[in-house]
Amino acid sequence: MMTPTRPSEAAEHWSLRLYVAGQTDKSLRAINNLTRICKEHLEGRYSIEVIDLLEHPQLAAGDQIIALPTLVRRLPEPIKKILGDLSNQERVLVGLDVRPRT
């Protein structure tokens, strides 16, 4: 359940952006992992935008992306980045500052 130190968590919205390059295994794994984690832990409180840099290379500089895949948590602030295919759920949740439901 919610803890007293994060009273606003219920109201927060997770705006997430996932950068990938093409339909590689790594890309697909990252997309699947992210979708699953969000459904389980942030249902109704998230939005995911997947950006394929092979189609939009000019978008890499804006978020200072160099590694792929990279997940950017744009909201809530501050901005956080998680590199990799998001295969470790615990680490993704910690990185996103999402408390796993018990």
Add this chain to the structure above:
Amino acid sequence: MVEQLKKVPTGIAGLDELTGGGLPAGRPTLVCGGPGCGKTLLATTFLVRGAVDHSEPGLLVSFDERIPDMGVNVASLGFDLPDLEARGLLATDYVHIDRQEMHETGEYDLEALFIRLNLAVNRVGARRVVLDTIDTLFAGIPNQGIVRSELRRLFGWLKDHQLTTVITAERGEGSLTRHGIEEYVSDCVILLDHRVIEDLSTRRLRIVKYRGTSHGTNEYPFLIDEQGITVLPITSLGLRHGASNESMSTGLPQLDAMLSSKGYFKGSSTLLTGGPGTGKTTIAAHFADATCRNGERCIYFSFEESASQLVRNMRSAGVDLQPWIDKGLLRCQTSRPSLGGLEMHLALMVNAVRDFRPATVIIDPLSALLAIGVGSQTAFMALRLIDYLKSHGVTALYLSLQDSEEPTSLHISSIMDTWIVVRNMRSDTDLSRRLHIVKARGMAHSNQVRRMEITNSGVRLTDLPTAREAAEGLR
């Protein structure tokens, strides 16, 4: 037929001569050194000169500084990065990695960096790339193994795209670079160094490795001033100067007469030695005067007198240099030798020569300049200067404070084309001066010793009575 390694000029004076043409074309070169050693400046010069002088657009990828900050830093050298960017000659990308906001889980690679590079290279059709400084990747990306394998891939990618690249990296303790980048760059590695020797700040450059090219392995001094980077020597040491048959008047008809009626050969080096007060500077002033009278330019490097002292003293000896200074034909460059290291002085002199393009140069005196050299480099440096002037067809007159006719300790006399000696003769009743020519390569020259007088209309050389005449006179 083995294909010669193609090279790309850096536009850095001295470096291109040292490497026999520049950096390996289409390949990465590593430039390493500690903080403030000039890595970024060297890299930026390579890009700017490529864009401006060789129609090779460049890509500047900065991992450390924001592009506008870099632009400000090099603006003092006359490099206008925003203008080059506007003209499509330069693409820039500031790659910022904030470790604070970074987590990792699972597999990843640095493909986005490649995508950014590719985009920027294509934007301007870049032929040259700078990555400054690559170490930041190690600090920013948590998984060092990934950084290493991706760097290997990156260098391969740069080669595949035939991009001549300068990668800068921080110097490591006991190794060339902190992160062992030299493992990945097999073609060319340049080390820059900035240290203080005997209270003088000295910058040095060494080519650690250059595959397929013979290169100097010494440490070469370099200078950063308002004209950018200058590496000494400017020329490779060699004996391929064309010898000229033309000559320049010494400004003294009697001395010209002693030198096959001509004077100094154009592009030759002349050593003029003598003790204190023997009139060396006056002879040099005649030479400067003759050069300017001929409508050509002369630089007078003086290490003992200020320009105004020189002009005043020479005027009293009948040579007026002021009109030539006013006309812009004569430049007097004076400085105290102790104000900088030998390297710095030589670099400033070379820059002055490059800038002013004189026909003749006077160094007064060479001995004062050499006295400030540190260790065994001194003779070598002097040789480089002499060689530089010679290879640029500059007729040079080197004054040296020296009483005897012994070869100079630095063996400078052996590489001089002409050696003139002046000395004081003291009898019981008077002091008089003598001048003679010890050697003059490639010309018949007088073996006579002449009496030299400094009158209020300049130096006058007269014949001494021969031994027989003297004997007859006594009779």
